[in-house]
Every structure is written in structure tokens, then in C-alpha cells.
Amino acid sequence: DPRLSPSRGIQPRAQSTTRSRTNSINGRFGADDFNFGDILGEGSYSTVMQATHRVTKQEYAIKVLDKGHLARNNKLQTALIEKNTLVKLGAGHPGIVKLHWTFQDEYSLFFVLDLARNGELQSRISKMGSLSVECSRYYAAQIVDALDYMHSKGVIHRDLKPENLLLDDNFRLKITDFGTGKILDSDVQTAKTFVGTAQYVAPELLENNETSRSSDLWALGCIVYQMIAGRFAFHGLSEYLTWQKVKALDYTCPDGFDEQAKALVQKLLVKSPTERLGAGEQGSSNDMKALKAHPFFKQIDWATLWTALAPTLE
Numbered sequence: 299d300p301r302l303s304p305s306r307g308i309q310p311r312a313q314s315t316t317r318s319r320t321n322s323i324n325g326r327f328g329a330d331d332f333n334f335g336d337i338l339g340e341g342s343y344s345t346v347m348q349a350t351h352r353v354t355k356q357e358y359a360i361k362v363l364d365k366g367h368l369a370r371n372n373k374l375q376t377a378l379i380e381k382n383t384l385v386k387l388g389a390g391h392p393g394i395v396k397l398h399w400t401f402q403d404e405y406s407l408f409f410v411l412d413l414a415r416n417g418e419l420q421s422r423i424s425k426m427g428s429l430s431v432e433c434s435r436y437y438a439a440q441i442v443d444a445l446d447y448m449h450s451k452g453v454i455h456r457d458l459k460p461e462n463l464l465l466d467d468n469f470r471l472k473i474t475d476f477g478t479g480k481i482l483d484s485d486v487q488t489a490k491t492f493v494g495t496a497q498y499v500a501p502e503l504l505e506n507n508e509t510s511r512s513s514d515l516w517a518l519g520c521i522v523y524q525m526i527a528g529r530f531a532f533h534g535l536s537e538y539l540t541w542q543k544v545k546a547l548d549y550t551c552p553d554g555f556d557e558q559a560k561a562l563v564q565k566l567l568v569k570s571p572t573e574r575l576g577a578g579e580q581g582s583s584n585d586m587k588a589l590k591a592h593p594f595f596k597q598i599d600w601a602t603l604w605t606a607l608a609p610t611l612e
């Protein structure tokens with residue numbers, strides 16, 4: 299619908315005499331263009347809600363961020379990062395949640411996102427204990443393919459975990475939550491304050507405060523392990539104890555763990571970021587071809603990865 303094209307804008311609505319909560323600041327697009335439904339997720343600074351566009355009936359997930367709360371906690375920057383990384387990634391990949399529009403009112407920032415109706419991969423793993431090797435392979439391949447695209451655009455996610463992996467209508471994966479993302483202007487950057495979720499954080503972040511694309515590959519190793527084993531690769535009774543295990547590379551695959559999956563995990567959970575499979579020579583250049591060619595992915599048809607039916611979740 300051309301009326302909804304963000305570049306053309308839509309006609310301003312008739313001026314109301316009182317400024318309502320939902321009037322957008324630029325007056326072109328606002329929360330009152332949508333009917334809000336269920337809460338899909340809640341974070342520290344945001345709530346994601348199902349929403350239906352009143353005119354087109356198209357459904358979205360709208361992330362509502364509280365401006366006051368963000369400002370009080372010095373987190374306005376993370377909202378800006380999330381928007382900028384999503385804009386940079388555009389509609390370029392089916393495995394990444396698309397940002398359709400943003401708007402704001404006096405109190406909130408609104409990000410209109412693809413709706414992923416089947417929720418978080420985390421809740422599927424929790425519900426089923428673990429995933430079959432076939433399912434794990436499929437979702438691992440979708441993560442790899444989306445990372446390949448994301449990294450080629452110079453974006454690193456830095457907090458990949460099953461809570462940030464959503465499933466759409468067709469049970470295909472969509473990566474979300476780029477609030478911790480980074481747009482690279484050089485290959486390796488030092489981040490002074492950010493540390494991701496303990497169970498998925500790479501050792502170089504703990505030891506040198508360094509992140510590169512390769513930190514996302516470490517997280518991939520943790521996720522593959524978790525899907526198949528049904529538990530975290532690294533987990534201690536506290537965040538600190540988890541970090542100790544990460545730094546010591548202290549994990550073991552349970553008996554019966556698929557051999558090829560184990561071989562892959564062993565090539566991803568490597569301390570040196572430059573030596574992880576997919577990291578390439580400098581730990582910076584994109585060498586995802588080698589990762590896609592790993593024997594664990596032999597059964598994957600990369601050409602139809604986003605069009606073929608997803609395997610039944612089991």
C-alpha cells in the first residue's frame with residue numbers, strides 16, 4: 299500500500315484539540331494507527347506488543363521503549379543503536395527481524411517490527427527439553443546464514459541467545475534484539491562497558507574487553523550445544539562462576555551427543571577468536587563459507603534454506 303510507504307509518508311490526520319498520549323511527534327504516523335493486542339515480551343526498558351494496523355489489518359510486533367526510563371538509566375544510546383543496526387540491515391535477510399517504521403510520542407519510542415508468531419526458540423527448548431539433531435541442524439544453519447549476511451554488513455549482534463531467536467509462522471528463525479549490536483568501523487573494537495549474557499559471552503570479552511564478529515560465532519557454539527544437550531554449555535551457580543567456566547573452556551558434551559555436532563562445537567568454542575571456524579584469517583574477514591561447509595551441515599540445502607518447509611519441532 300503506497301500510502302504506508304515511510305518515504306512518502308501518509309497524510310497528517312485531522313488536528314485534535316487536545317494532544318493525546320498516542321499522537322506521534324512528527325504527526326505522520328503514530329500509535330493510534332494501530333490496535334494493540336497481547337504483550338509478547340518484556341525487557342528492562344521495553345515491552346513488545348502484538349499490534350494490527352487499523353487500515354491494512356497487517357499485524358506487527360511493536361517494541362515500545364520508555365523514554366524516561368531509558369534516559370534515567372543512560373540507555374538512550376542503546377535504543378539508537380538498535381534502530382541504526384536494524385536500518386543498516388534493512389529488509390536484506392529473511393532471518394533478521396525487519397524494522398518497518400519507527401515513531402515516538404512524548405513518552406515512548408515505537409519500533410514496528412516483523413511479527414514472529416511462534417515466539418522464542420528458548421521457550422521451545424525449555425518445553426521440549428532439547429531439540430532433535432535435525433531441528434538443531436536446521437536452526438543452526440539459519441543462524442549461520444543470517445550471521446553471514448549480518449557480518450557482511452559490518453554488524454555484530456553481541457548478545458545472541460535462544461531468547462533473541464524468534465520463530466515465524468512457518469517456524470523459520472528470525473534474529474531480534476539488536477540493542478547490544480555494534481556497527482563495525484574497524485575490524486576489532488573494544489567495548490568499554492558491554493558484557494552480554496554470561497552463558498553465551500565469549501572469553502575475549504571477559505579477558506580483553508574485545509569484540510569482533512567472532513564473538514557471535516562463540517555464541518553460536520553455545521546455542522548449538524544447548525539445542526542438542528538441553529542445557530547450557532557453560533553454567534555456574536552465579537554469573538561470576540559461569541565466567542570462570544567460560545574462561546577455562548570448562549564444558550563437556552554429554553554421552554550420545556551427535557559426533558558431527560560435537561566436532562562443530564569444538565571448532566566454535568575455541569578461546570582464540572581468530573581460530574574459530576568462520577572467523578577467517580584475521581578473525582575479522584568473513585569466512586563463513588568454511589563454516590557452511592562443515593560436515594554437520596552436509597544435509598543442508600543452503601539454496602532453499604528459507605523456502606523449504608521447516609522440520610517438525612521435536
Ligand code: ADE
Pocket residue numbers: 338339346359395411412413414415417464474
Ligand atoms: N517478542 C519479542 N519480539 C517479538 C517479535 N518481533 N515477534 C514476536 N514476539 C516477539
